[in-house]
């Protein structure tokens with residue numbers, strides 16, 4: 431995903447299943463050198479990321495339950511910092527929910 435003031439893209443992820451290992455590769459697309467972004471997921475055991483402009487870093491996350499998990503920017507980046515967030519839905523291991531992701535309600539789910 432990408433991070434630029436003031437959103438992540440995508441910011442809504444479906445189709446993760448319990449037992450999956452999830453790798454978030456987050457790229458900071460800022461043009462200004464002094465605007466790092468952070469990235470954290472509720473329930474992750476490791477600390478959040480700090481991503482400098484132009485860089486990509488990776489957070490590994492293994493959800494421990496079914497449910498909705500917020501992800502968010504953890505570094506104050508602008509007046510809209512608190513809007514820089516999104517959600518991941520974790521479904522049961524037996525679920526058939528396909529992996530899909532959206533930004534602002536525009537589905538980018540691949541065709542079957």
Ligand SMILES: [Cu+2]
Nearest residue numbers: 503505507511
């Ligand atoms: Cu931020």
